[in-house]
Amino acid sequence: MEGDSTNLRAVILDSPKQLSSRLDFFNQLNLRRRQLDNILICGMGGSALVGDLLEYLKQKQFRPLTPTLPFQIHRAYDLPRDADERTLIILVSYSGETEEVLSSFRAAQKLKLEITGITCGGQLGDLFQENNIPWIKIAKGLPPRYSLGSQLNGLVKILMAYGLLDSSAQHALTPLSESLNPSQDENRARLACVKLSHKIPVIYASTTNSAIARLWKINFNENTKIPAFYNVWPELNHNELAGWTKNFGPFYFFLLRDTDDSPKIQKQLFLTSQILTSLSLPIEIVDLEGQDALEKFFKSALLADWLSYHLALFYGLDPALTPLIEDFKKRLRE
Numbered sequence: 001m002e003g004d005s006t007n008l009r010a011v012i013l014d015s016p017k018q019l020s021s022r023l024d025f026f027n028q029l030n031l032r033r034r035q036l037d038n039i040l041i042c043g044m045g046g047s048a049l050v051g052d053l054l055e056y057l058k059q060k061q062f063r064p065l066t067p068t069l070p071f072q073i074h075r076a077y078d079l080p081r082d083a084d085e086r087t088l089i090i091l092v093s094y095s096g097e098t099e100e101v102l103s104s105f106r107a108a109q110k111l112k113l114e115i116t117g118i119t120c121g122g123q124l125g126d127l128f129q130e131n132n133i134p135w136i137k138i139a140k141g142l143p144p145r146y147s148l149g150s151q152l153n154g155l156v157k158i159l160m161a162y163g164l165l166d167s168s169a170q171h172a173l174t175p176l177s178e179s180l181n182p183s184q185d186e187n188r189a190r191l192a193c194v195k196l197s198h199k200i201p202v203i204y205a206s207t208t209n210s211a212i213a214r215l216w217k218i219n220f221n222e223n224t225k226i227p228a229f230y231n232v233w234p235e236l237n238h239n240e241l242a243g244w245t246k247n248f249g250p251f252y253f254f255l256l257r258d259t260d261d262s263p264k265i266q267k268q269l270f271l272t273s274q275i276l277t278s279l280s281l282p283i284e285i286v287d288l289e290g291q292d293a294l295e296k297f298f299k300s301a302l303l304a305d306w307l308s309y310h311l312a313l314f315y316g317l318d319p320a321l322t323p324l325i326e327d328f329k330k331r332l333r334e
Contacts, residue, residue: 008143016176018147018177023137025136028134038072039071039072039090041071041072041092042090042091043093044100046094047094047098049214050148052210054067054152056293056297059208065172067164079108088113092119092155093119095144096123098124120147145219149298180298185302189310192307193311198250199252201220201252202228202230202253213232225324233269251281255273255285260293
């Protein structure tokens with residue numbers, strides 16, 4: 001039994017503080033006030049989650065943290081073909097060693113685009129410093145997926161520096177960092193381990209809440225080291241639903257219910273739950289709680305943290321370590 005060798009539990013308990021932590025903004029005076037038409041956020045894995053979160057907040061019309069320019073998330077090498085001199089390139093790599101993000105840096109530099117980013121150091125941090133590029137430094141020592149609060153904190157500072165967020169953005173994060181109770185759902189998650197034992201989680205949510213569903217999937221993958229899948233309404237009911245006619249695996253369904261979803265989506269959730277139950281498939285309806293979209297996201301993220309964390313311990317695994325991914329990255333460098 002491996003246990004929590006790096007004290008990930010303390011990381012989870014401390015995670016809300018990241019939203020209001022003080023971050024160093026290097027080379028801020030070197031950012032250029034060029035005409036910008038769009039934003040490209042480049043990242044992989046846990047370092048791309050902040051882009052998903054920003055898209056979620058836009059879908060939810062959370063005005064304080066919705067940029068004034070359109071943006072997209074780039075999870076690949078190099079840059080999309082439509083990236084040009086009016087694109088702000090935001091490179092996010094927690095370690096600073098992500099191969100795909102370093103590739104995007106080189107492509108952006110070759111095109112002389114406006115570059116900024118977020119990292120704790122590594123090669124990317126060195127490149128930022130050597131080229132006098134504005135960048136935010138976040139704290140080391142965390143699994144990348146557990147730096148989301150710091151990533152959002154840093155992204156808000158960058159977008160405000162470029163004049164792409166309203167001044168109210170700086171006041172949006174601190175109250176949440178103080179009001180979140182990170183231990184609230186830990187016991188609930190610990191008790192859930194028996195019913196989740198040897199089950200493959202399937203997470204369903206509305207399209208606007210797809211970022212939450214993806215985060216749940218990632219946590220089960222990386223913390224618990226098990227397969228997990230997600231999909232969204234209404235699309236899933238036009239294809240995936242048919243796939244449960246013949247059930248070949250031990251699945252467990254989490255249906256994420258949001259009172260802000262439209263009545264039509266809420267009806268789809270209800271009917272989906274009826275059909276899955278009639279097929280003797282285990283389901284759990286999870287209500288997304290919070291005063292606004294930002295609070296709903298982070299409260300749900302904490303529940304996913306605890307579920308995946310305690311299920312890993314239940315299986316005798318270390319929730320922080322991801323040996324298969326580290327082995328893959330090592331092979332990629334060879």
